[in-house]
Amino acid sequence: MTPQIKQSARELRRLQTRERILGAAIAEFQASGMAGADVGAIVSAAGVAHGTFFFHFPSKEHVLLELERREEARMATEFVRYLRRSHDLTAALTKVVGLIAGLEQRLGPVLFRELLALHFSPTRPSDDDWSDHPVIVSLVREIERARGDGEVHPEVDAFFSAAFFLLGVYGVLTTVTSSDTRDAMLANLITTARRGLESR
Structure with a gap:
């Protein structure tokens, strides 16, 4: 013993x-x-x-990978907990934006950009795919749920819709510094994404 x-x-x-x-x-x-x-x-x-x-x-990049895994798991847990309550797809998209914006506030703009740069880097020291990222997995499932409930068009591809939406969020957060402009763009992104997914 x-x-x-x-x-x-x-x-x-x-x-x-x-x-x-x-x-x-x-x-x-x-x-x-x-x-x-x-x-x-x-x-x-x-x-x-x-x-x-x-x-x-093994490298400084591996520190960021560890941070990314932890933050994604934390955000996904919060998102899944949110999805257990009554909500619609617009509210779910708004929650995702809030979680990612909150991550930027917690890490600061420099580290947030570093994290995203590594995430999309072709030299990223990891061979994972999208299913290894719990936030996108949860968002894909939410879009699939909404599609099954008739909230979105039956031909909508849940993965590509989730990926394009997240890319839009990342793009706004990393390129727009004015908080008023940023808030307006994120709100417009949610509205545009939702309209693009509508079943009618």
Whole structure:
């Protein structure tokens, strides 16, 4: 029984170290962007040796991948919880916009753009596909639900509709700085997407 306790303690220390490195890296990325982030500053803030960073994260890009996975899971959980309540498709699209805009506010514009740049990068160090991203999976299911309920046209492709909508949201958030203009564009995006999906 003692070896199992030691193993658990070692695993707990490993996870705590990983969390310290992740937190320090996120703070550095928020201040300097990923390209300008200094691994030396990250390990110094985390209180670990230089090689420990690369033991946990093979590259700075892998830090962003970890952050992306966590944030997507968090947003998807909140979105699914929202979808359990009474709603229509317009309200669901509005909720998605709110979740993504909230992510940008939480991370800051620099890190948010870095996250999106990596997400769409052809050199992204991951071989996942859209079904590995719980937010788009949940939105696709919601559009499919609405299609089944007759809210949207029966020939609507749920995946492409979800993907184009999310691309529009990302585009507005990363290119428009005026909050009034941005809010108006996002509201128009929701209205336009909804009209494009209508069954009649």
